[in-house]
Amino acid sequence: MSVFTPLERHELEAFLAPYGLGRLKNFQGISAGSENSNFFISLERGEYVLTLVERGPRGELPFIIELLDVLHAANLPVPYALRTEHGEALRSLADKPALLQPRLPGKHVTVANxxxxxxxxxxxxxxxxxxxxxxxxxxxxxxxxxxxxxxxxxxxxxxxxxxxxxxxxxxxxxxxxxxxxxxxxxxxxxxxxxxxxxxxxxxxxxxxxxxxxxxxxxxxxxxxxxxxxxxxxxxxxxxxxxxxxxxxxxxxxxxxxxxxxxxxxxxxxxxxxxxxxxxxxxxxxxxxxxxxxxxxxxxxxxxxxxxxxxxxxxxx
Structure with missing residues (x-):
C-alpha cells in the first residue's frame, strides 16, 4: 500500500475537528498513490479525501490551492481545498502538509474508448x-x-x-x-x-x-x-x-x-x-x-x- 505516513484515529479526529463536518465514521488508506499518502475519509456530512504531501517543498502548495480555486470557479470538476472554520486551507498533520478535499464521484477507467x-x-x-x-x-x-x-x-x-x-x-x-x-x-x-x-x-x-x-x-x-x-x-x-x-x-x-x-x-x-x-x-x-x-x-x-x-x- 502506498501510504508513506500511517495515521492513528485519535490524531485524525483532532485534525478534522476544525472543519465542522461532524464525527469521523471511517477512514482508509488509498493504495494507488505513488508520491503522496492519501486517505478516504468518511464524516457525518459527507465523503472526503485527505492528502499528506510527501514530496516537494511546502512553499509550492499555495500554488496548487490557488489553481484549484480557479478551476473550481470555472466549473471544472476538481477537488478544491476545503477551509476550516478559521479559513485555513493548508494545514499540518504528522509533520506533513495536509489538505482535505471533497471526494469526487465516479471511477477510474482501465480500458479507454x-x-x-x-x-x-x-x-x-x-x-x-x-x-x-x-x-x-x-x-x-x-x-x-x-x-x-x-x-x-x-x-x-x-x-x-x-x-x-x-x-x-x-x-x-x-x-x-x-x-x-x-x-x-x-x-x-x-x-x-x-x-x-x-x-x-x-x-x-x-x-x-x-x-x-x-x-x-x-x-x-x-x-x-x-x-x-x-x-x-x-x-x-x-x-x-x-x-x-x-x-x-x-x-x-x-x-x-x-x-x-x-x-x-x-x-x-x-x-x-x-x-x-x-x-x-x-x-x-x-x-x-x-x-x-x-x-x-x-x-x-x-x-x-x-x-x-x-x-x-x-x-x-
Missing part, C-alpha cells in the same frame, strides 16, 4: 483556456532542464540499445529547447493519466492529483495525456482514440503551426520524462511496499514514438 478520450481532450482544453489568461507561474521539477541533467547519469545503468534511445532524445531536447519553451503556455496538470480521472458512466466527473501541476507549454500537457489515454497495450498509439482526443481539444483551442511542427518531439519528450522518473523511483524504493510504475512501459513508448503517424488537426 474514443468517447473517454474525447471527454479528456475537452477537459484539458478547458483547463488551459481557464488559466492561460491568468497563468500562475510554477516551474516543474521534472522539466527539460531536469531531463538534460538526470539523463546522462541514468545512462550509465542502461543497456546499450537503451542508451542510444536516451541520448538521441536528450539531443533532440537540446536542439529544440528554445522552440519548446516558446510554445503557447498555460497552467498544466502534467500528470493526466487514467488513474487521475474519474468517470460517472460516460461523463467525466472529476480530475484529481494536481501535485505535479505547473506552468508551461500546453502542447506538453497534451502529449503527456495522449501518451497514456491513447496507447495500445504494446505502447503504440491508437489512431482513432488519438484523433478523438485531439479533435475534442482543438474544437476549443486551435493549434498553432509551431505546435504542429513540434508535436512529434513533444510526444517523445513526454515519454522520456516518465521513463526517467520511473527509473529513479524504482531505484529509490527497491524492496519497499510502495507502488512502483514500470519504467519499461515508457521506454517502449519512446521507442515507438520515433515515428509519429497521428498529426495535430489543422493548425491556424
Amino acid at each position: 474514443a468517447h473517454h478520450c474525447a471527454e479528456v481532450g475537452r477537459w484539458l482544453a478547458h483547463l488551459h483556456l481557464a488559466t492561460r489568461g491568468q497563468m500562475r507561474e510554477r516551474k516543474t521539477d521534472r522539466g527539460l532542464d531536469w531531463m538534460l541533467a538526470e539523463g546522462p547519469s541514468l545512462a550509465l545503468k542502461l543497456a546499450d540499445a537503451e542508451v542510444d534511445l536516451l541520448r538521441a532524445t536528450l539531443a533532440e531536447i537540446g536542439a529544440c529547447h528554445a522552440q519548446i519553451l516558446a510554445l503557447p503556455r498555460a497552467n498544466l496538470h502534467a500528470d493526466l493519466f487514467r488513474d487521475n480521472v474519474l468517470f460517472d458512466g460516460n461523463h467525466l466527473s472529476g480530475v484529481i492529483d494536481f501535485y505535479n501541476a505547473c506552468s508551461g507549454p500546453m502542447l506538453y500537457d497534451l502529449a503527456i495525456t495522449l501518451n497514456d489515454w491513447c496507447s495500445e497495450a504494446d505502447g503504440s498509439l491508437d489512431a482513432a482514440h488519438s484523433r478523438a482526443l485531439l479533435a475534442a481539444y482543438a474544437a476549443l483551442r486551435p493549434f498553432t503551426p509551431a505546435e504542429a511542427q513540434l508535436w512529434p518531439t513533444l510526444l517523445r519528450v513526454a515519454c522520456l520524462r516518465f521513463w526517467l522518473s520511473r527509473l529513479i523511483a524504482a531505484e529509490a524504493f527497491a524492496g519497499q511496499t510502495v507502488l512502483i510504475k514500470d519504467p519499461e512501459e515508457y521506454r517502449r513508448k519512446l521507442a515507438l514514438r520515433q515515428q509519429v503517424h497521428v498529426p495535430l488537426p489543422f493548425a491556424l
Whole structure:
C-alpha cells in the first residue's frame, strides 16, 4: 500500500475537528498513490479525501490551492481545498502538509474508448483556456532542464540499445529547447493519466492529483495525456482514440503551426520524462511496499514514438 505516513484515529479526529463536518465514521488508506499518502475519509456530512504531501517543498502548495480555486470557479470538476472554520486551507498533520478535499464521484477507467478520450481532450482544453489568461507561474521539477541533467547519469545503468534511445532524445531536447519553451503556455496538470480521472458512466466527473501541476507549454500537457489515454497495450498509439482526443481539444483551442511542427518531439519528450522518473523511483524504493510504475512501459513508448503517424488537426 502506498501510504508513506500511517495515521492513528485519535490524531485524525483532532485534525478534522476544525472543519465542522461532524464525527469521523471511517477512514482508509488509498493504495494507488505513488508520491503522496492519501486517505478516504468518511464524516457525518459527507465523503472526503485527505492528502499528506510527501514530496516537494511546502512553499509550492499555495500554488496548487490557488489553481484549484480557479478551476473550481470555472466549473471544472476538481477537488478544491476545503477551509476550516478559521479559513485555513493548508494545514499540518504528522509533520506533513495536509489538505482535505471533497471526494469526487465516479471511477477510474482501465480500458479507454474514443468517447473517454474525447471527454479528456475537452477537459484539458478547458483547463488551459481557464488559466492561460491568468497563468500562475510554477516551474516543474521534472522539466527539460531536469531531463538534460538526470539523463546522462541514468545512462550509465542502461543497456546499450537503451542508451542510444536516451541520448538521441536528450539531443533532440537540446536542439529544440528554445522552440519548446516558446510554445503557447498555460497552467498544466502534467500528470493526466487514467488513474487521475474519474468517470460517472460516460461523463467525466472529476480530475484529481494536481501535485505535479505547473506552468508551461500546453502542447506538453497534451502529449503527456495522449501518451497514456491513447496507447495500445504494446505502447503504440491508437489512431482513432488519438484523433478523438485531439479533435475534442482543438474544437476549443486551435493549434498553432509551431505546435504542429513540434508535436512529434513533444510526444517523445513526454515519454522520456516518465521513463526517467520511473527509473529513479524504482531505484529509490527497491524492496519497499510502495507502488512502483514500470519504467519499461515508457521506454517502449519512446521507442515507438520515433515515428509519429497521428498529426495535430489543422493548425491556424
